[in-house]
Amino acid sequence: MNNVIAILAAEGEALPLEESPNPLIPPLYDIVWSLIPLAVILWLFWKFILPKFQQVLDEREERIEGGLRRAEQTQAEAKEKLAKYKAQLAEARSEAAKIRDDARAQGQQILADMKAEAQAESDRIVAAGNQQLAAQRQQIVAELRSDLGRQSVDLAERLMGEQLSDSVRRSGTIDRFLADLDRVPGAGKN
Structure with missing residues (x-):
C-alpha cells in the first residue's frame, strides 16, 4: 500500500497545476452517458406516468x-323542504288558533245556555214555590176561617144563651161575620 501511495504521489507531482482535472466537474464522457439514460427516463415518464397521473x-x-354539485342540490332540497315545513307549521298554528277560538266560542255559548237553563229552572222553581205558597195560604186562610x-x-152561643144548631143558620152567621171581618181595614190580605 505504501507503494501505491508513492506512485500516486509521484504522478501528482508530474502533472502541472493547469492540466489537473477539477474534482467537482466530471469528465465529458460521464456527462454524455448520464444524459442519455436521463433523457430516456424523462421520455418514459412524460409518455406513460404523467398521463396516468x-x-x-x-x-x-x-x-x-360532482360531490359539490350533489351537496348544493341536497342543500337546495333541504331549503325547499324547510320552507314547506315552515309553511305547514304556520298553517297548523293558524288552524290550532282557529280551533281554540271555536272552542272558546262554544264554551261561552255552552256557559250562556247553562246560565239560561239555570235561570229558567230558578224561575220555574220560584213560580212553583209561589204557587205552593199561595195554595198553602189559601188552605191556611180556609182553615182559619x-x-x-x-x-x-x-x-x-155563650153570649146569646141559645144554641145555634141549625147548620143553615150557623153558616149564614159565619158568612156574615167573615164578610164583616174582610171589610175591616188591615185585616184583609197580607
Whole structure:
C-alpha cells in the first residue's frame, strides 16, 4: 500500500497545476452517458406516468366537483323542504288558533245556555214555590176561617144563651161575620 501511495504521489507531482482535472466537474464522457439514460427516463415518464397521473387528478377533481354539485342540490332540497315545513307549521298554528277560538266560542255559548237553563229552572222553581205558597195560604186562610167561624159560633152561643144548631143558620152567621171581618181595614190580605 505504501507503494501505491508513492506512485500516486509521484504522478501528482508530474502533472502541472493547469492540466489537473477539477474534482467537482466530471469528465465529458460521464456527462454524455448520464444524459442519455436521463433523457430516456424523462421520455418514459412524460409518455406513460404523467398521463396516468393527470387522469387520476382529473377523476379526483371530477369527483370533488360532482360531490359539490350533489351537496348544493341536497342543500337546495333541504331549503325547499324547510320552507314547506315552515309553511305547514304556520298553517297548523293558524288552524290550532282557529280551533281554540271555536272552542272558546262554544264554551261561552255552552256557559250562556247553562246560565239560561239555570235561570229558567230558578224561575220555574220560584213560580212553583209561589204557587205552593199561595195554595198553602189559601188552605191556611180556609182553615182559619172555619176555626174562626166555629169559635164565633161558640162565642155567640155563650153570649146569646141559645144554641145555634141549625147548620143553615150557623153558616149564614159565619158568612156574615167573615164578610164583616174582610171589610175591616188591615185585616184583609197580607
